Amino acid sequence: MAPPVSPLAPASTPALAPIPGVRFASFAAGIRYKARADLMIAVCDPGTAVGGVLTRSLTASAPVLSCRDHLKGGSGRVLVVNAGNANTFTGRQGVKDVADTCAAAAREFGCKPEEVFVSSTGTIGVRLPAEKILNALPQMKTALSEAAWMDAARAIMTTDTFPKLVTRTAKIGGAPVTINGFCKGSGMIAPDMGTMLAYVFTDAKLSANAVQAMLATGTDKSFNCMTVDSDTSTSDTLLMFATGKAAHDAVTDAGDPRIQDFRAALDELLIEMAQLVARDGEGATKFIEIRVTGAEHDQAAKRIALSIANSPLVKTAIAGEDANWGRIVMAVGKAGERADRDKLAIAIGGVVITRDGEPVPGYDETPVVAHMKGQKIDIDVDVGIAKGKATVWTCDLTHGYIDINGSYRT
């Protein structure tokens, strides 16, 4: 009954090198799924700095509230993630289930409960069978491996059709460092200063403040520029663990020029992760990149781009391979940002369709129709007001989305 792998999945998945100081284990705990791993832990050595960005939803899950609290300490030792149950809207019991998980993991791995980070995604409003997690921890401890990236990425999947792993390398003070990440998510995706579940690990020697600062700016250019269906999850969580095992001096300031190369690599990695989520959007058949220029400021450009990306009419037209650019005009108009109909220029697949508020004279739709048949759709909108710009990624809206979401619980 598993849906087929998204046609937009990358042709190959990168092999991730070990990061000194972090090991993984996964386990079929039977929380919701049968015959597959649905529980994952990552255990980091003492001295690992952690930063995170979480959903702004006002009905955030119990694990999100716990992460928010634990991030204050800046030290990350254990990550516990289950798939199939979101532990959201589960009242005091849900809060207790997270606390019990943190306490048990702290005992098992010799750290403080505040150094344990828990994430859960899946059905909302059903009690998490936390005892299944507690019972699994001792077994999982014996199975920890530096190499188990792929199994870890698979264990956190819900409606995802492929595991999402990304890797980059950079140099800090001449020393090589590695940044690895994996994430999940394909529906209820419209991150608001957070994301679905995404985890980044590096051996760089960074303070928690530096990690936090880099994540916050990096998220704004990656996960916060991506949407599947405009529905912001209650569980969005991005955490980054820096084990500090690399051979360079400690960096405590995100503005330090020594980590310029690292920051660029991290930004790239976050963007690639965000794009992988859009490529696995529920029912997706087209990956869409929307570039808006000429807006009043960057934030305005982003709002216009998201208005296009979240428009069901734009998304269904693309699913139908219809170059219906009038719907892009509509979405620009409803965004609420300054726009001037008579300066608006729209291009699809690099072909300029409108300029100065009208279709260009002699507009020939043929190359645009050909572009619409491809898997990657490029939309460029110049608002013609000022210099604000933004790029946003999304996918089309198809019958597959309706199929998946008409019967998710059953």
Place this chain on the structure above:
Amino acid sequence: MAPPVSPLAPASTPALAPIPGVRFASFAAGIRYKARADLMIAVCDPGTAVGGVLTRSLTASAPVLSCRDHLKGGSGRVLVVNAGNANTFTGRQGVKDVADTCAAAAREFGCKPEEVFVSSTGTIGVRLPAEKILNALPQMKTALSEAAWMDAARAIMTTDTFPKLVTRTAKIGGAPVTINGFCKGSGMIAPDMGTMLAYVFTDAKLSANAVQAMLATGTDKSFNCMTVDSDTSTSDTLLMFATGKAAHDAVTDAGDPRIQDFRAALDELLIEMAQLVARDGEGATKFIEIRVTGAEHDQAAKRIALSIANSPLVKTAIAGEDANWGRIVMAVGKAGERADRDKLAIAIGGVVITRDGEPVPGYDETPVVAHMKGQKIDIDVDVGIAKGKATVWTCDLTHGYIDINGSYRT
């Protein structure tokens, strides 16, 4: 190829009584459709007051810009509406096409161009063949009829599956007055201080200011509380014409106690019209009423209700008859308004599912599952913060919406 009539269409359409002072004609002008009327005119006697509410879209259509200008005069003599072409994003030519139409109608019917109101809906970005309208006017003049409500309502339809007509009566100063309205719209529906196309006619003797004031408040409780797909149209237009033929003294102030009964009837009529649009939402199989109470203020309640109504995950779950109330929790959380997870109460079909931030003990889904199989879905959300409340109407999101919008232009 016409889609079947919405299963949510009313069992019968009311017969509308004539309104003294207004006559209609419709005509198959071949603007886009074949073998059906796609052009409608209404001609009002001298002395008719007009008010209107228009889209706030920043890429509003040429006819909307013209209506905005002409509303300043407060006098309405001719209404010209075509279906199939939105005359939106058509540059200076589009503006000229509207001006030419106003000039021609003014000549034909002996009024000023500023007393002519034009509306167009349909495809965006294609030049309107205005000469087809100009050529039709003389013939249409000979066909004007006080009784032709149904034909008028049919001529303005695009993807609508049924004509939408509503009638009310009221008394002003003891004299009976009639209020008739018709409207169209089933996609690109998320009115923002306007609506799709909706026209109201009354024989009440009202000043343009009074009409305008009543429309503005009435719209906020009706069309602005309705959404199909969150996509705000570039053409939303609501106009109300008051011919002044009724046997009561003129009323110039919307606050006048003599028109209390009239206002109540008008509000009812606007709500019924808005509900008819939601009932004809593209692909709709369920009509959904969402009542939010206990919010910080009424505007916050409306934002929360619209967040639920526009959530593709909520709408697809309802299409699948899945009582997935966790998605309502998600939509409350993403609305950005004050909410307290631990006070949130949700009921579907009158059955309380959650209270105090948890499922109610012993929650039995059976009656809710039965309710989900019906055509009218009732959702009640109490936020538990203060006294703000709002009611919003929408429809579900089905394969039909994808079918209709994947190939609208072809």
